[in-house]
Amino acid sequence: MADLPVRRGSGSSVGRWTRGLDPFERMKELMGFDPFEQVGRMVGGIEPSLSFIPAFEVKETKDAYVFKADVPGVKEGDLDITLTGDRLTISGKRETEKQEDTDRFYAYERSYGSFSRSFTLPEGVDANNINAELKDGVLHLRLPKQPEMQPKRIQVGTTDANKQGKVKA
Structure with a gap:
């Protein structure tokens, strides 16, 4: 059990006894x-x-699905990206750095190891034109949509009274 401080006198000793x-x-x-x-x-x-778990950002644009992952210290050769059906899997590893017996750490907050993340994609990904790039510790992955899955603009026509209700395109 910890020693409790005894307060004597009228001065505040809170700062003195709580330190450390x-x-x-x-x-x-x-x-x-x-x-x-x-x-x-x-x-x-x-x-x-x-345990190394990279942070991911996933967004949809009008013509693609875009993935970004923070993977600092991961080498290109240590990444594996696969697409099986509608399942995208991104895995890799970040190796520990060599430590000497004489090293003395005061903080050890960096994490190392293997990771694997899987995402289920909607229909319409163009699997033949996927682009992956690793730059400045960020993995950029662009999965374009198939042309028939991209949104198409439909123009609204007006009714002309002289053409008896026919839609003008």
């Missing part, structure tokens, strides 16, 4: 134990530093 009492940081520092890391292992069975 984060129990999780103290536990991590003194024992090399991170409770949040342990909970992650118990719940998900995954080491937090080994």
Whole structure:
């Protein structure tokens, strides 16, 4: 149990006795134990530093479906993109960097490992003209729509009284 401070006198000692009492940081520092890391292992069975889940942005334009994924540090050869029927799967990996025995980390927040994301696409994707590009750590994927699936503008005609109700195109 933690020692509780005894307040003496009329001055405020709150700032003095609360400083540096984060129990999780103290536990991590003194024992090399991170409770949040342990909970992650118990719940998900995954080491937090080994789970890499890139953020995706998916949008539809009038002529294509556009995917963007933040994959910093992923090499082009470590990406695999497949389209099977209406199922688009993007997978890859980001390798850990070599660590020396003499390295001492003060923060270790970057994640590494393999990932795989799948998306179900609507009908009408032109599978023969898909374009993928990796630039500045962002994967750009453009899946054009088939021409017959793209919207067509229909012009509205007016009725001319002299032509007895026929629509003018």
